[in-house]
Amino acid sequence: MKAEILTIGDEVLRGEIVDTNKSFLADRLLGLDIETHFQTSVRDDPPAMIDAFRRAATRSKLTLVSGGLGPTRDDLTAEALAEAFGLELVLDEAALETIRAFFRSRGREMTENNVGQAHFPRGAEILPNPLGTAPGFSIAQGMTHFFCMPGVPNEMHRMMDEQVMPRIEAIRGEGLAVRARLIRTFGIGESSLDDTLKDIAASGDVSLGFRTAFPDNYLRPLARAATAEQAEAALDRICDAIKQRLGPLVYGEDQQTLDAVVGQMLAERGMTIAVAESCTGGLIASRITDNPGSSAYFAGGVVAYSNAAKSEMLGVPAAVLEEHGAVSDPVVRAMAEGVRERFGVDIGIATTGISGPDGGTTAKPVGLVHIAIAREGATYADSFVFRLDRTRHRMLTSQVALDWVRRSLLGAELVGPTWAQR
Amino acid sequence: MKAEILTIGDEVLRGEIVDTNKSFLADRLLGLDIETHFQTSVRDDPPAMIDAFRRAATRSKLTLVSGGLGPTRDDLTAEALAEAFGLELVLDEAALETIRAFFRSRGREMTENNVGQAHFPRGAEILPNPLGTAPGFSIAQGMTHFFCMPGVPNEMHRMMDEQVMPRIEAIRGEGLAVRARLIRTFGIGESSLDDTLKDIAASGDVSLGFRTAFPDNYLRPLARAATAEQAEAALDRICDAIKQRLGPLVYGEDQQTLDAVVGQMLAERGMTIAVAESCTGGLIASRITDNPGSSAYFAGGVVAYSNAAKSEMLGVPAAVLEEHGAVSDPVVRAMAEGVRERFGVDIGIATTGISGPDGGTTAKPVGLVHIAIAREGATYADSFVFRLDRTRHRMLTSQVALDWVRRSLLGAELVGPTWAQR
Numbered sequence: 081m082k083a084e085i086l087t088i089g090d091e092v093l094r095g096e097i098v099d100t101n102k103s104f105l106a107d108r109l110l111g112l113d114i115e116t117h118f119q120t121s122v123r124d125d126p127p128a129m130i131d132a133f134r135r136a137a138t139r140s141k142l143t144l145v146s147g148g149l150g151p152t153r154d155d156l157t158a159e160a161l162a163e164a165f166g167l168e169l170v171l172d173e174a175a176l177e178t179i180r181a182f183f184r185s186r187g188r189e190m191t192e193n194n195v196g197q198a199h200f201p202r203g204a205e206i207l208p209n210p211l212g213t214a215p216g217f218s219i220a221q222g223m224t225h226f227f228c229m230p231g232v233p234n235e236m237h238r239m240m241d242e243q244v245m246p247r248i249e250a251i252r253g254e255g256l257a258v259r260a261r262l263i264r265t266f267g268i269g270e271s272s273l274d275d276t277l278k279d280i281a282a283s284g285d286v287s288l289g290f291r292t293a294f295p296d297n298y299l300r301p302l303a304r305a306a307t308a309e310q311a312e313a314a315l316d317r318i319c320d321a322i323k324q325r326l327g328p329l330v331y332g333e334d335q336q337t338l339d340a341v342v343g344q345m346l347a348e349r350g351m352t353i354a355v356a357e358s359c360t361g362g363l364i365a366s367r368i369t370d371n372p373g374s375s376a377y378f379a380g381g382v383v384a385y386s387n388a389a390k391s392e393m394l395g396v397p398a399a400v401l402e403e404h405g406a407v408s409d410p411v412v413r414a415m416a417e418g419v420r421e422r423f424g425v426d427i428g429i430a431t432t433g434i435s436g437p438d439g440g441t442t443a444k445p446v447g448l449v450h451i452a453i454a455r456e457g458a459t460y461a462d463s464f465v466f467r468l469d470r471t472r473h474r475m476l477t478s479q480v481a482l483d484w485v486r487r488s489l490l491g492a493e494l495v496g497p498t499w500a501q502r
Numbered sequence: 503m504k505a506e507i508l509t510i511g512d513e514v515l516r517g518e519i520v521d522t523n524k525s526f527l528a529d530r531l532l533g534l535d536i537e538t539h540f541q542t543s544v545r546d547d548p549p550a551m552i553d554a555f556r557r558a559a560t561r562s563k564l565t566l567v568s569g570g571l572g573p574t575r576d577d578l579t580a581e582a583l584a585e586a587f588g589l590e591l592v593l594d595e596a597a598l599e600t601i602r603a604f605f606r607s608r609g610r611e612m613t614e615n616n617v618g619q620a621h622f623p624r625g626a627e628i629l630p631n632p633l634g635t636a637p638g639f640s641i642a643q644g645m646t647h648f649f650c651m652p653g654v655p656n657e658m659h660r661m662m663d664e665q666v667m668p669r670i671e672a673i674r675g676e677g678l679a680v681r682a683r684l685i686r687t688f689g690i691g692e693s694s695l696d697d698t699l700k701d702i703a704a705s706g707d708v709s710l711g712f713r714t715a716f717p718d719n720y721l722r723p724l725a726r727a728a729t730a731e732q733a734e735a736a737l738d739r740i741c742d743a744i745k746q747r748l749g750p751l752v753y754g755e756d757q758q759t760l761d762a763v764v765g766q767m768l769a770e771r772g773m774t775i776a777v778a779e780s781c782t783g784g785l786i787a788s789r790i791t792d793n794p795g796s797s798a799y800f801a802g803g804v805v806a807y808s809n810a811a812k813s814e815m816l817g818v819p820a821a822v823l824e825e826h827g828a829v830s831d832p833v834v835r836a837m838a839e840g841v842r843e844r845f846g847v848d849i850g851i852a853t854t855g856i857s858g859p860d861g862g863t864t865a866k867p868v869g870l871v872h873i874a875i876a877r878e879g880a881t882y883a884d885s886f887v888f889r890l891d892r893t894r895h896r897m898l899t900s901q902v903a904l905d906w907v908r909r910s911l912l913g914a915e916l917v918g919p920t921w922a923q924r
Contacts, residue, residue, distance in 0.1 A: 091713045093538045095528030096684065096722060098520055102543070106517030116515050121524075121541040128539075152696045152712045186921075191697045213693070232714055234894075262518065271635070274574045275613040290574045291513050292654050300518060355805075361791025362784035365805040369783025372859055372892055380811035382804055383777075383787040389802035389845060393815065423811060437794050470794055472656070499608075
């Protein structure tokens, strides 16, 4: 079953937004063993849209469309699709009432331009949108089934999962089962990874893809087999072999972020953590608390940007700050130990560094960072020079600090990323 | 001059990554007054790649390609392009030496699979890649100029800016000048925005696009004129009219994030800030410190996730926590005042709420959040219920808090987003 994805919007073609809808939809299709053969983006321009709709109708069994359903004058999906296939555009009273009710429930008044959102090509099935004013619709034309969804990501996600997925399952035929997994590694470069896994990749029953997703490198084993069970079994085999080869360089699979993995390990052990951040400026705390349930293991943190904050909020002795400077081994150790003690937790982690673009000296260049982890009776610290822009410097530093928590809990060596060090 | 963008990679078509390269490239082209007419993504599959290369050669003057230049066995851009046009694939010794030197400078050994990255279609011009091992290349075929760049974003960005942009400027002809701006608003919904600006949008000499970029709504005026000066003048007119109409709902233009705008306002006034975060968990501090130079105005912050941290690190009286609960007006005020006092700054901001998915009660539902801002002699606080998932709840809360700093410094009313409240 050939599928294609079509996103509509000047903002996409002009590069004003990053189009996350295509990747979301392709991932959902893959979950149904359907591979996407084309991804296309066209403007809010009726001739281009009409052309794209007509091409899809001649080559794909399934066409997922996002965008162009909003209330503004550049939202033209329904009109263009109707014109592409010579259909009449008709008002759907039920949809209009739903839009009215949406505004009423929020105590707002419906503006006149929302009426346009209740017009659809004749014969279309309306797909409700509980999160917004733009209903979607589905219609079969030529060889394809069109599913038109809003461009606003959360509205589209819900419509895809609740309305579109069950309809696709109903219309698709049976085919080869396709299963894929993502193995997340941190600390090894892409070339070394490829080299290390050469014999495993060449084993044949699955294909092994590589991908850099800063600061990580991902592996993507993909299996095709007669049944889903056979594909899963082939994946189990290669994933086991990869994990055995790479050891602690593998931190998670699929959607497991490093912060989520660390959180789960802490929760399982009934342990608590607090963070003292200078150069990462709250990023580590923010990543930890991004996970639901993090209050079980995260007590809090101090973003100690100024020297005064390092002394007063974390108890770093002023004399140590003066003698060694804020970016130094004794200070990062004192920060980690101080936050551990003040928050009364099992593990304290700390960062201090020069993320740039300014603030470096010959002795302490831009990119220098000290990282520490304090546990009962032992503090470990090391320094790195990451020659990266500010955002990536902060991100990599937070990743090393979180990875040290994971490695410390596993009893593995506390190392940094080989590919990023001076 | 018609341009198209082609990205290559199974990871794109399978939805494993969000393809930010297309938006980056389209934006850069727009900066040269070149509009992108097609965006296509194909797999690491030679027949699909060959077909895409050949189509581009018949319809576009300019084709920007990203992906498929890496060292692994699924990187096939050079081979496929050579085959598409019957060209020989040749080893470039200079490129190979550069790749060797890249590894040497990092104290690593070149693996054999990196040799493949030094093969190019005969006649190609090599584009150096100072950030990685994959050189790019440029070659003219049919009516198009191909520029093939790596898929790794930071490598591609630099190659585009330093190598490709000057070459495009050299080959493009003169045309109509196209200029666009982005006006960033916070606090007003898309329909209301469209309604409010109806007469301005209809004035004719520019087109006005709308875009939701949670938690903001953006306006995108775009002007086409005989000269760049005329286009800029038309944009000046409409932007002035929009700003006058919307007042403090507009916080910035183009790449100005709200955190950067707030930072600049604080720096200009020589004022300092500190943050006390519960539900936002470090996100506000992280956003502020994402900006270079933030140490001039940001003293630090406390992420007070536990009640103990709220008392001990911020001085919130235990009795107040007990009587009103952590998510309450008296607590958020005490947090803002406490962080302001402890860090000795001009402005303290604080958040406490229930971002979910769990932890709500009937009296204090999931989504409830209290936000406070403390300045010399006056603390202001309010509460909202944002019915959003955890990530968006935290993001919106951080946006309101930062917007209050901006509004407070402007002397504007401290309001929340009308579209998001119960």
